[in-house]
Amino acid sequence: MNMLINSAETVVADALRGMAAAHPELDVDVERRLVVRRGAREGGRVGLVSGGGSGHEPLHAGFVGYGMLSAACPGEVFTSPVPDQMTRAAAAVNGGQGVLFVVKNYTGDVLNFDMAAELAGEDGIRVERVLVNDDVAVTDSLYTAGRRGTGATLFVEKIAGAAAEEGAPLERVAELARRVNDSSRSFGVALSACSTPAKGSPTFDLPDGELELGVGIHGEPGRERRAMMASREIADFAVCAVLDDLEQVAPADGPVLALVNGMGATPLLELYGFHAEVVRVLAARGVPVARTLVGNYVTSLDMAGCSVTLCRADDEMLRLWDAPVETPALRWGR
Template sequence: MKMLINVAESVVADALRGMAAAHPELIVDVEHRLIVRRNAPVAGKVGLVSGGGSGHEPLHGGFVGRGMLDAACPGEVFTSPVPDQMVRAAAAVDSGAGVLFIVKNYTGDVLNFDMAAELAEDEGVQIAKVLVNDDVAVLDSLYTAGRRGTGATLFVEKLAGALAEEGAPLERVEALARRVNESSRSFGVALSACTTPAKGSPTFDLPAGELELGVGIHGEPGRERRGMMTSGEIADVVVDAVVEDLRPDAPVIALVNGMGGTPLLELYGFNAEVHRALAERKVPVARTLVGNYVTSLDMAGCSVTLCQVDEELLRLWDAPVSTPGLRWGC
């Protein structure tokens, strides 16, 4: 496989150096693997910290900035960051109003964020934690006990980030983040496997002419493999899985997400089919976001995340955000 890298061992460090050069509004600590908004800590504001294995960009480092995260901790590719990173992040963004850890439900992330919370609290930082577990495809996976955390992470970071930007207290920001997670469901589809820099070849075997329904963002197996389907057929399967579990009785925000190797031409066409499928199931769509936001390196495929919303959540969604990966209203 051809990759635009120097050596596999320096991929994350090289990416962080490039991010620092492109985004002077961020503080990028390459040595300690930390990305922090430059004006942190913001007086009186709850700090939001997330992180996870690299390879899912722009999640999480690309969502650091006004209206979303205050800091992100990138691990090695598909590997959890270590507690020391999270403790440093909490200290860097704590204004005295407390820090919320947003954690995707993967075993390494959960264990390390739990340990970091204890260490940070020993240093006098008030910590709250929210677990994101929105993937309806499977109950348990190679990386998880329970449902995986996927596209809803973006919704939690954006909506809780907007509320924190308004100066809401930690308890309220935490409660809203939990509500967003509970109101969100996701389902992913792989058309090809991803390739990690260390391995240099596809991480799993997906024969030509087949797709994986319910795949995880690390290439974990999903519900089943089928022969290749049309965009409309895939949309029906995905929307059925999400709507059946979420059972929305209010409008939704729809995230039509690429896995990293799917061009926007295809994603917008797929979005049309998702909207068609939702309309047929009488699910109103209040907002839509299309693009590569929660990726899996070079995997071809897509995921759909729906978040049921009310007026407050819509207001927070529309609130200004200024990050490398998400920007409007500024």
């Protein structure tokens, strides 16, 4: 596979060097693998820290900035960051109001963020943890115990980040983040496999003319493999899988935040066409859409495919979603 890299060993460091050059408003520590919002300790705000394996860009480092994350900890490709990164991040953003760890439900991330929370606590930093586990495709997988954390991570980080920006206390920010996660569900589809720099070839076998329904963001298997389907058929399957699960826990009469997310190699021409089909299915199910985001936000390297994330949003969530945000990958209202 041809890749625009120097080497597999330096790909994350090289990306961080490039990010530092492109975004001087961020403090990027290439050696320690930290991306920190400049002035993160100022203003008496709760600090928000997230992170995970690289390869899902712009998640998480692309969401560091005003109204969202205070810091991100990038690991190696598809590999959890280590507790030292997270502990340093907590110290770098703690302004005395405590720190919220936003953790996707993957075994390495959970274990390492838990350990970092203990270490930060020993240093006198109050830490709350919120687990994101929105993927309805499967329960338990190669990387997880329970459901995987995917697109709802963006909703959690944006809405909790806006609450922290307003000065909400740690317990309130954490409660809101959990409520967003509990109100969100996702489903992903792969049209091709992804290729990691270290392997240099597809990480799983997906023959031409087939797709993986319910794929994970690391290429984990989903519910089933089928012959290629039309966009409208994929939307029927994915949106109904999300709504059928979501309606068990969230009121069925409220509006949703909708994320139509590209996995990395699917162009906007296709994503917008798919979004039209998503809207069609939601309308048929009587679900109003309050806000929509279409694009590549939680990716899987060069995988072709998409995911749908829906969040049953109350008035407070919508207000905080609309609040100003200024990060490399998400910005409005300033």
